[in-house]
Structure formats: C-alpha cells, structure tokens
Amino acid sequence: MLLLLTVLVGGGAASLVLGWFLLQAFVQSKFSQDTVQEFLLRASAGPVAHRAGQPENTLAGFRLCKDQGASGVEVDLMFSQDGHPVLIHDETVDRTSNGTGRVCELTLEQLKSLDVGFKAGSEFAGERIPTLYEALDVCKELNLLMFLELKEDAEKSAALIKTLFSRDPSLYNMVAIISFHQSIIHKLQRMDPKLLLGLVYRSGYDAYSVTGRRKHSSLMKHLLYVLYDALLEWSLKTWLWRVLGISLLVVHKNDILGKIFPTGMWERRDVCVVGWTVNDREEKRLFESELRIPYFTDHVSNTDHVSN
Template identity: 40%
Template sequence: MAHDRHRLSRALLPTASLAWVFASLLVVLIVFDPKAASAANPLQLHGALVREHDVGIVAHRGAATLAPENTLASFRLALEQEVEFVETDVHLTADGVPVLMHDPDVDRTTNGHGPLARLTLAQLQTLDAGSWFSADFAGEPVPTLEDFLDLLTPTATRAFLELKGDWSPDRVDAAVEQLRARNLANRVVLASFERRTLESVRELAPEFATILLTRTLDRDTIRYATTIQASAVCARDTLIAEHPAAVRELKAAGIGTIAYTLNSERQWARAEKLGVHFFVTDDAAALSEWRDQRSA
C-alpha cells in the first residue's frame, strides 16, 4: 500500500507541475498585456517629459528648413541631427490608412487639390509632395505612418506623433498596433488637440505617453492634463509667456511643458527662462548649436 501511494504521488507530480506552469504563464500574460496597464499611471510608466539641465529638441515635421516637411527626405535629415524627438502629423485617408501631412487639404504641400480625407491611399500616392519646396525633391511621395516607422525604428530617436482631428477608437487602435508591432511604446508619444482622441489613447493604449496640445492654459487645461495623466502639455510659446505660472503648476503635477514653434535665439532664450522643457523647432541644427553653447 505504501508503494502504491508513492507511485501515485510520482504520477501526480507532472500534472501538478503542468498546472503550475500554466498558472505562471497566465500571470505573465496578464502582467504584460498592454491593455492591462490601464490601471497604471502613465507617468509611472514613462515619467514626465521634464528636463532638468538643458532643453530637449523636437524637430518639427522633420528637417523642415532643409527638405519638404513631413516627407521621408525631411525625416532622414532630422534623424541625422542631435534631437530628442522628430515630430510629424498623422491624418487618415478615405480608406483609413494613416499618412503624414500637416494640413487637412493637400493643396499647399502637393500638386493635388482638396481634402486629404476624401482621397484613398492609392490616389494620394500619385501626388508630388516635394516640388513645391524645391525641384531637387520632385516626386517625393506622401509617406504613410508605416513608411515613417520603418525609418525610425532602427534609430535611437523618439517620435512625437500628432493625431490630427477626431480619431474614433477603432482607428486609434489600428494605428497603435503598428507601433506595438515594432515595440515602440517607449519611443513614441501620441499628441492631440482633441480630448476624445487622447481619451481613446489612454483607454486603448495606456502603455504610450500622451501629450495634450492646447490653445488655452487655464485651470481647466491643467486639471484635464492631470486627470488624463499626460506626460506633457504642448502650447504656442506666446501662450506660455502669457501664463508663466502654468509651467510651474504642471511641473509640480509631474507634467512637462513643450513650446512651439521656436526658430530664433530670442524665442529660445525666453522659453528657457520660463522653464519650458522641450522646444519644437524648424531649425534643429541651429537650436542644437545654441544649446551646446549654453551648456559649455
């Protein structure tokens, strides 16, 4: 009988071990499920976009003084510069593909006409997004978000993606899946003026840092940024200059401040004095040189 009990115990061991393994795997899946992070504070995951010793540089639409904005040519040049972030703007085509362009219409930066949202990707890809800037860039295409991410991923630079307009939750989720597929949660921040879009990001992609773009810096704005646990608030430099206390209040709440669009030493010096943490600029090379001189 004792021998029978011993054999039974040994027979049960593999079953118990398998049960333990499956339970452990279940715990791992729960812990590392990105959507399970919704209970976490994004500021705990990412930290505030705050810099203590020098300013951070955000290359606006790539290297927009050297190449046509929001094109792969512009992004390649920006990625060669000493910047913390490359910024770009994401719209959706008529067939729901994320593409990079600032304006809602294609007129200013391509040879096409009309609202981008009414064009399919195939139609958009027939347009020339470079000739308006220089004949040297003739034939430059309108890039997709996927094109940009393919360029970004092998580098160490981070990306600042502004989601233009009001994005439905399913479209936010589709764009975020492109980022997740490349393991870019720690290298891409998602920004918008639209509160519903940011709330969708917070709900569907809590592992990504968010930036509240704003045209106001009143109490409601600061309260809202705190509520959604934004990593930073981004506003025009003149608006920040009108509300200098906002930078201090946001920092006290663990939230950074980003100013746009700063292209002169006068603007850089004023924003630095106000305590702004990141400067969005069209001339990253000049700002980088200015920053180096200040820290020398």
C-alpha cells in the same frame, strides 16, 4: 469640447458626466514617470522638428533634420479614403503638393502619386507622402523620437495605435501621442495607460487665430468660444489634466513665456511641458538654458542649437 460645453449648459446631467470622468481618473494609472523623464531627456538633446522639418511630413525631412541635430520629429496623422494612415498636416493636399483634393477622399495610390517635395526645393522633387509605417521605420533607423499628432476619427486612431503598439512594444519608448482633442486622449488613456500621451494647448485657441484674429464672424458664436476657451483653461489647470491622464502638455510658446502656463506648476504634478513652436534664436536659448524643456521648431540646424 463636448464635455466642457455640457458642463457649461447641462446642469445636473453635467454633474453626473463630470463625476463619472473624475471617478475614472482615479482608477487609471499613468505612464511611468521614469520612462517619461527618459523620453523627455532624449527630446531635450536637440530641437524637435515641427512637422518633421522641410519638406514637411516627409522622409526626406526626417533625414535632413536628423543631420541638422534634431532629437525627434512632430508629425501629423491623417487617413486615406481606403483607410491607410499617412503623414500630412492639412485636410487637403493642395498646399503641400502638386495635386488637389481632400486627403480622406483620395486612395493611398492617389496620394502616393503626388509630389510633396518640389515646393521645398528642386533637390526634393519627387518626394512622396509617407505612410505612418514607413515613418516609424525611418525613425528607428535614425534614432529619432516621434511626437504623433492625431487629428481625426478617435475610433480609427485608437484601433491603429492599439495594433501598432501591441505588435511592437518598442514604440512605447520612442513615440508620444499628442492631440488637441480631449476625447482622443481620454479614449487612448482608457485603452492603454502605458501610452505616453500629451494634450496640445494654446490659450484662446477656439476663439482666436495665432495672430489674434477672431475665428468666427458671428458675435454670439465668438463669445461662446471665448467662454469655452476660458472654461477649458480653468478646467485644465484644476482637474482636466488628471481626468485625461496626460504625462505631457504641449503648450504654445506664448503661454509659457507669458507665464499663463508656468512650467513649475506642471512639474509638481508630474506633467512634463513641451513648447511649440519656437523659432527665434533667443527664445530657443531660453527654452534650452533656463526653462530646460523640449520644444518644437520649424528651423532645425546645428548652428541654432544652444549647448547647455
């Protein structure tokens, strides 16, 4: 966002910044397209469980969605107060657990004491927040792909990813790293071009909620973000995708179905499109049988999956 706002208001300085980023784009190599296609082919074998199903972001959710026919899981990474990578979507534990507080202000021991399963049913009572390491082990055990969403702290996230992949090169073939944050994606691409990277996108994301409500009460702030969203869409379609070095574009289903982001345009650029979040049975059929692209869903089951 900072890059695009600089372009918006920065004049000549912005041109220099933009030129530097464009120059970097041409000296970077991107993840092997053969490997991307193999990864996406595996992901298309079944739905990808959004937030790893239910209970969300838990090992029990991994096992359940695998039994229901999922090809992979999409999970959310946060860091505990003492620096441990854990899977949880929100900045706080309030919604998904029997506790309260910000994830970044709780130690791993405190996070592990919480029950994140009971809200999904009594059979999941006692389920704990997993570390990323535990989650990767279970994905290997179950032969599940992982779409790992990075949400915060580009420096800490990059250091973690560098350590993980250097110690275990098999992760290159089972983990795609995705984020809404362009700065995180660009940093990771510069660090290791072999990473499978994807930008998460929804048109109007910064100005409007998914339901179409304004996110900002201030009219001036709202209009600024409307302008920013329009600039981001134009940039992504014209040059930003190349600068970021992405192999995946994880796009909200409404932008795909509304043809705001037609999949054919991205195929010609060797960028694979993944849809989120597809829950309607007819929309699932469309993604599987006509569009033939992977998608995230909140509802994974063998009966919902449509065989091609």
